[in-house]
Amino acid sequence: MIFAMLVNHCMADGTGLLQFLEAVAEMARGASRPSIPPLWNREILRPRTNSHAMNHAHHDDEYTYQHWNEEMQTVSILFGSEEIAALKSQVGGKCSTFEVLSAWLWRSRSKALNIPAEQEARLAFPVDIRSRLQPPLSRGYYGNAVTGSFAVARAGDLIEKPMSFAVKLINEAKRIVDDGYIRAQIDMMEVKGRTPPTLVGSFIFSDNTKVDFAGMDFGWGKAEYGGVAGAGGPGASVSIRVRSTSSGMEKIVVPICLPTAAIQTFQQELRYPTC
Numbered sequence: 001m002i003f004a005m006l007v008n009h010c011m012a013d014g015t016g017l018l019q020f021l022e023a024v025a026e027m028a029r030g031a032s033r034p035s036i037p038p039l040w041n042r043e044i045l046r047p048r049t050n051s052h053a054m055n056h057a058h059h060d061d062e063y064t065y066q067h068w069n070e071e072m073q074t075v076s077i078l079f080g081s082e083e084i085a086a087l088k089s090q091v092g093g094k095c096s097t098f099e100v101l102s103a104w105l106w107r108s109r110s111k112a113l114n115i116p117a118e119q120e121a122r123l124a125f126p127v128d129i130r131s132r133l134q135p136p137l138s139r140g141y142y143g144n145a146v147t148g149s150f151a152v153a154r155a156g157d158l159i160e161k162p163m164s165f166a167v168k169l170i171n172e173a174k175r176i177v178d179d180g181y182i183r184a185q186i187d188m189m190e191v192k193g194r195t196p197p198t199l200v201g202s203f204i205f206s207d208n209t210k211v212d213f214a215g216m217d218f219g220w221g222k223a224e225y226g227g228v229a230g231a232g233g234p235g236a237s238v239s240i241r242v243r244s245t246s247s248g249m250e251k252i253v254v255p256i257c258l259p260t261a262a263i264q265t266f267q268q269e270l271r272y273p274t275c
Contacts, residue, residue, distance in 0.1 A: 014211040016142035039140040047190035070259035079252045103166035112266035117156030122202040134179040204236040231255035
């Protein structure tokens with residue numbers, strides 16, 4: 001049996017959707033109410049009425065669309081614990097799995113697309129703001145509570161310098177997302193509206209490994225797979241945690257969509273299993 005949903009991201013993010021589906025699953029198994037009461041509280045994320053200055057760096061207002069006219073192809077990469085450990089050993093210092101995966105994918109994709117050395121390459125990624133707001137959002141808030149952050153570099157630097165260079169940029173882009181950054185972005189959206197993300201030299205990467213859709217039980221047992229249906233289109237990708245049916249070991253799968261002409265170059269960078 002396949003259970004599928006189409007969700008408007010304005011209403012909920014992955015964490016909020018997981019909470020909603022877990023509530024449905026609990027009641028499907030006989031509960032009279034969800035174990036985590038849902039909170040609406042959308043007014044918490046309203047813009048400030050007295051805000052005039054925006055002191056944080058945002059790249060949204062620079063965005064323009066690139067239309068991909070080439071034939072596209074999707075390849076899915078599998079990262080097990082050994083592959084992730086090998087990537088982290090290239091960095092040398094301490095880093096998270098998200099940081100090292102996104103750094104490797106950002107560099108490899110930029111190289112495959114042959115982005116000119118002087119052109120700006122960007123990595124955009126969503127950041128959960130629930131614990132970063134002051135005060136933090138209450139448990140049970142199931143709305144859209146993510147904001148975007150950006151790592152930016154010359155394509156030449158990104159490709160030629162060690163992977164630790166990209167990891168450091170990503171770590172810094174995560175670190176700056178505090179209450180002031182979040183409030184400034186909310187204010188900016190109120191003033192300028194929501195500008196569409198650029199695909200020019202950009203890679204949008206979303207970490208869904210902590211959103212355990214496969215762990216839900218609607219009364220049929222846990223799922224073999226739970227997650228998005230695809231890569232998210234050109235310029236975007238997502239990481240999903242999956243369990244091998246043969247070994248039972250957990251791995252991370254990353255589907256990525258590229259022009260067919262770039263796929264061959266990208267696959268030369270691959271030293272990891274694909275599916």
